[in-house]
Amino acid sequence: MALELIIGLTEHRTFGNIFQAFLIEKRVSFYSIAKLVKLHDLPELKLNQHQEELVRLCNQYSDEALVKKFSKQKESGKFFQEMDHTLFQDHISPYIDQYMRQIALLLMQQKTRLFFKQVKYSNLYDEDRIEVPETFSLATFCFERNDEGTRYSLAIEHEGKPLNIRNKNLAIVTSQPCSFVWQNKMFLFRHISAKKLLPFLDKEFIQIPKAVEDKYFETFILNTVKNYPVKASGFTIENCDSHKSMLLSMEPNLQMEPVFVPRFKYGEAEYLPNNKSTVFVNLQKQGDNYHFKKYRRDFDWETQQLQFLEQLGLEEKTGTLLPKGLDLLDQTDRLFELLKWIGKHKQELHEAGIDIQQNQFEKRYSTATQDLDVEIKTSEDWFDIYAKVRFGDFEIPFIKLKRNILNGIREFELPNGEVAILPKEWFAEYEDLLPFAKQEGQALKLRKYHYQLLKKRLKGIDKTFFQRLEKIGQTAAHPVALPSNIQATLRSYQEEGFSWMYHLYEHQFGGCLADDMGLGKTLQTLTLLLKLKRMKRQILVTDPTESKEQGELFEENSDEQTQPAALIVMPTSLIHNWENEIKKFVPSMKAYKYVGVQRKKALNLKGIISYYDIILTTYGTVRNDYELLKEHEFFYLILDESQNIKNSGSKTYQTITKLNAKHRLVLTGTPIENSLSDLWSQINFLNKGLLGNQAYFKREFITPIEKKNDPEKQEKLKTLIRPFVLRRTKEEVARDLPPLTEQIRYCGMSKEQHKSYEREKSIIRNSILQNIEKEGMEKSAIVILQGLTKLRQLANHPSMVQGNEQAESGKFDEIFRSLKNLMAEKHKVLIFSSFVSHLELLKEKIESEKWKYSILTGRTTKREKVIRAFQEDPENRIFLISLKAGGVGLNLTSADYVFIIDPWWNPAAENQAINRAHRIGQDKKVFVYRFITEASIEEKIQLLKERKSSLAEKFVNSNNPFQAITQKEIINLLS
Incomplete structure (x- = not known):
């Protein structure tokens, strides 16, 4: 005969009423219990999903399961004998109660039968059957207030009919929420606990004396109004469901990272989205009258508001909201993005009834939109940069942000006391530019050789002018015609080097030709000087080195200007080579050796500079004759083996850099011998200030690159010097070289x-x-x-x-x-x-x-x-x-x-x-x-x-x- 799974309500020796799962077999007039079902029996039984779940729930509080969970002892009998009362009340009883409640709810939903099961007997009868309803019973607290005090009673309804439990023999099944069995029928409640129900088993009502009325209204009655249906007489309860709004609060989380915290406000109550409370009650006492305002949460509306914020780009992160992609940003970047998001969506948030707050910050941050307007004008030697920043209604000269950007300070105080967070992009774009910019009124002035720093900021720049500057780095695309009387055939890379130097000359920039040894730096330089040689008017009658009287050197009343000579400074050992190369490649150019005792200091140096195209001298001679040389201007000042001025504290550097010349050029195969400071000295000679002062260069480049190998700083330095340093290795130009x-x-x-x-x-x-x-x-x-x-x-x-x-x-x-x-x-x-x-x-x-x-x-x-x-x-x-x-x-x-x-x-x-x-x-x-x-x-x-x-x-x-x-x-x- 088939076996049936039923649930028996039986009495445990320690815990009272519990549910257990049994298999029963139908006899003529009764049911015989075949066995108590354990978990290990499930594989052998053909049960449906609900039945299997009932068995699992019943076995969660079997004696063996309870001993295993709450005790290290192996004997269940000893455990129950010695069980501490506090352990039972605070832990074991609530643990059993939660599973009993789940079983009761399952019994409401499906057809598994429930029986009273007496411990001593193994048979069940139809009269032991307990009816399980499909609906919950309703408990309503009834309060009556009069001059003597307040009393309250409990009215219970089931399926629309009153149920009087006074003096009834109820079998309590679960405590929280309450369920009980009376007259072979189980009654289940949604919320009320057994503790709230038990006093009314032997009382019709409970009286609250007038003396303690305030306390009861503020605690017990307020909580009752909040959690249960209430009928009131002598005081009022107002339902205020329509009084609701949403707050979006920007505040720090536990890690002190700024986040958005959404809150829903009902009257005076605020709820986080993960708070499951459904009702808030506010008590107001006016004179002798008590008035309750009851707010019921609108979860559908809350969901709609959260979905609206999601559409604006926010996503949920552990109970908080963030714009997408911010979880890996640091605190300042995240704060900026939150403020930016608020500024962008301020109008939409207002229309949706979402109020923005800032909580737990020491400062009040500005949510105004930020705009930077930059205009750049060109003058002869400078870029004039006019820039204004708008923070909402405030307009601030960009120059006032210079300190912030140079020192990495992103907070800027506005006139109204609010603090604006400056965009990181402004630092990335302008921290390279500002150290080199000179303030003049509300404008910034930047020397033209810093044009690389303006590549991304072309608004207002003369595009044609900028394109001319770009030729410096595109010599292959913009070749310059060679002088026709050069006595050499230049290789293609040498022609490019010559064109590069010529473009630098056009813009009055200094340059460093840093080709490998043997690639013809001398020839490229002489080609440039020959190209730039002017048709000099014959102001000088004779070679000044051959004349003894200064007056004989010049024609009378001649005040015309002539192009002065190029001064080429080199180690002594290179003088002869330069002299030979000049004779070989540019024989039409007049060269003078200003070295040794034969340099004829007594003669008028001005005449020599005017008559000759090239003057060759040495670093030692410049040091010794500095006072004489500094009085004259040269067309070009060219340093060969320019690493000789790498020590900026040396007398050589100090004297060389103070000489006057319209144009400057250095030649070296090794611009950096020991340290980046070598490079600074040579570049500063060429284009003073291009790399900032020495302290800035050390802080910004030498330390990060030499000690930390910082790739970002390396690229930044390359960007600054790229137009002014041309280096080709032998390998790079190998195809142009003979074997x-x-x-x-x-x-x-x-x-x-x-x-x-x-x-x-x-x-x-x-x-x-x-x-x-x-x-x-x-x-x-x-x-x-x-x-x-x-x-x-x-x-x-x-x-x-x-x-x-x-x-x-x-x-x-x-x-x-x-x-x-x-x-x-x-x-x-x-x-x-x-x-x-x-x-x-x-x-x-x-x-x-x-x-x-x-x-x-x-x-x-x-x-x-x-x-x-x-x-x-x-x-x-x-x-x-x-x-x-x-x-x-x-x-x-x-x-x-x-x-x-x-x-x-x-x-x-x-x-x-x-x-x-x-x-x-x-x-x-x-x-x-x-x-x-x-x-x-x-x-x-x-x-x-x-x-x-x-x-x-x-x-x-x-x-x-x-x-x-x-x-x-x-x-x-x-x-």
Whole structure:
């Protein structure tokens, strides 16, 4: 026979009435209980979803479940015997009650039968059946107030009929809310608790004395009016459902982050959306009268208001509201966005009846819309920036925000005392500009070389003017015609460099040409000067350096202006090279060497500046003659190897920067040798103030970049200097270069070196001539060779002959200067010399710089190890090699520069040395530098090579040139 699942209301020995699930079997006149259903029985039973849920709920408070939840003891009997009364009242009883309530509600909804089940018996009868209604019973509190006090009673209705419970034997099933069984019928209430109902089982009403009436009205009666149906006599209850509004409060959350908190206001009561209270009651006493105002929440209206805010872009975040995408912002950014949102939607919020509040903030923040109006005008050297900010009805000059923007202060107090939060975008857009802007009245003035800072702020700028400025960075698209009389063919990158310098000249900007060594910075510069050479009126009659009387230099009554010379400042060792390059590439330009004792200070310098196109001088000369030079203006002031002014505290920097010139240019392969401060010095010389003062530059760039490697600051610095620094590496212009580029570097001797050389040359010449006269030419070859070798050594470095470590050498200084540039550019270089002693001198200097190097001489035993160290170690970038040891058998393709530091007449050995780097497998362009000391035996041989004279043929093609040389030719070499 089929088994049926029923719920039995039975009495627990400790807890009183509880529901339990049973399986029963139908007999003739009764039902037999087959078993008490446990959770583990469910898999075997074919129950529906509601029945399974009833079983689960009943088993939540089984003895085993209660012991497991509330005790560590394993024996249920012992647990119930020793159970603390407080534990039972405060925890266990409410726990059981909540599950009993759920079971009662399920029984109302479906057809599972409910029976009284006596503990002692295992049979059930139809008369044990308990009827479960489909509707709730209603309890109404009835208050009557008169002169003696107030009394109240409880009226219960079920299905529209009164139910009198007084003196009835009720079986309480649940306490909160109440349900009970009477006469085999269960009665359930929505809200009232059993405690509220029990007093009326034996009383008709409860009397409240007049003396305590106020207290009762303020507490018990107020709560009763709020939570239950009430009938009142002697006082009034007013339903105020229409009195409602919404508040949107901006306030800090627990993390002190600003958020929107929505509140719904009914009369004096405010509710958060997650508050489930449905009613608010306010008590007002006027004289002896009590008046209750009862507000019932309108959840549909509240939902509509929240949906409206959602349509305006707010989303819910743990009970608060935020515009979408703000949860990751910091406090100030979030506050700004909230205020901005309010300002944007203020009218819509007002129309929807939503009031905006600010709570728990020390300041009152402005929700006014913010607008920045900027107009930029151009003058000859400046941009004039006129800007106004509108905060609602207030108009503020933008200049008043300068302190805020430069110091990152986003709060700005308005005239009405409210605080505006400045947009982050203003800081991003103007914090780069303002440090360089000069205040003039209500306007800001910005020098034109800061035009990069205005790229995104073009309103009011002359677009045509700005497009002309843009040509500086687009030289390939805006080439300048080369001067027709330049005696050279420029490579494409050199033409671009020339065009770039010309565009800078047009706008009176200074520039730094920072190409790699060997890419022709000198040629590009001379091309520019030739292009800019004016058709000078012949104001000067003669070369002022040849005239003795100042009055003879000028035509009478001539006051016309002529373009002054360009002053080119360089290390002493470069003077000869510049002189040669001028003669070679721009022979039409007149150049004057303002160096040494021959600079003729006594003559009128103004005449020299007017007559010549170019004046060559040195850093030392400028320091010494500063007082004289500062009185004159030059057309161009050009610094070669401009890293010489990297120390802004040096006398060199101080004097150079104070010279007067219409235009400025610097040339360097290494604008930054040690620190970004090197760059500041050179850029400040070119365009004063471009990078701010030193303190600003250190704070804004040096510290963040050098200590923190800040990419944002790096990009900011690049933006500022990009138009004024042009750097091309050898690799970048490789396609324009031949596989092999050879240059000669002429090096002047130091003063003492020149004296020693001339003295020894005289002695050697006399010695050779005497030996030839005595022994003849053929037997004098050794003496000649010894004499010439000694002169070569003196031309290289006097200490190679004299052993004086303090001796100075112009060539040595130039070799090391070039080497230093290559190390800064991270190139690899082979240095070849005929003299091991020369390599040893370089080795000492290299070690003092702590540079990695390799050296290969005839004394080197582990050749392969030395070669591999240079080839494979990227930090090892210098290889010192003697010509005899390294002429053959080496493959050194990791190098892309070759120095021949003491060239001689037979190029075969030199070519073999060059081929160590320039050979099959070399994927880089190779630069070869031959260092030749001017006014020495080296220069005489070089001149012979260039003239391709018969004497040169003898030296170049002969292993023993002295066999064919004449006494006259020897005298010419030693002249």
